[in-house]
Amino acid sequence: MHPMSILCTALLVTLLGAIGGLVNSFHSGEFHLPCMDKKAGIWRPGWLGVVVVGAAAAIIVWGVYGPAGSYTINSDPPQKIPTTVGCETKFFESENKACFFG
Numbered sequence: 216m217h218p219m220s221i222l223c224t225a226l227l228v229t230l231l232g233a234i235g236g237l238v239n240s241f242h243s244g245e246f247h248l249p250c251m252d253k254k255a256g257i258w259r260p261g262w263l264g265v266v267v268v269g270a271a272a273a274i275i276v277w278g279v280y281g282p283a284g285s286y287t288i289n290s291d292p293p294q295k296i297p298t299t300v301g302c303e304t305k306f307f308e309s310e311n312k313a314c315f316f317g
Contacts, residue, residue, distance in 0.1 A: 224277075225274060225277070225278075228274055228277040228281075229270045229274045231273060232270040232271070232272060232273020233266045233270040233273075235269045235273065236262075236265040236266040236267070236270065237262065237265070237269070239265055239269065240261075240262035240266070245261065245265070246261075246262050247259070247261045247262065248261045248262070248263065249261040249263055249264055
């Protein structure tokens with residue numbers, strides 16, 4: 216995998232996570248700037264905070280669970296680390312093997 220393609224994909228995932236946070240702000244009715252809610256006594260992050268959290272969550276989840284999760288990030292060129300889940304699942308077939316972790 217070419218390092219630039221990993222960077223471009225990471226930026227795209229981050230952008231999509233930020234868009235997801237923005238959509239979440241619209242959907243939940245919390246589209247406002249960060250402020251202190253004096254009545255409830257809590258700080259509300261507003262749409263800016265939700266966008267930042269959405270972007271960070273997307274890149275973290277992609278990095279840990281996505282296809283890039285099996286590559287080292289500190290070697291040149293990136294090397295694939297053998298990772299196994301311990302089960303095999305066949306979708307859309309009559310034979311499905313159960314998958315239990317731990």
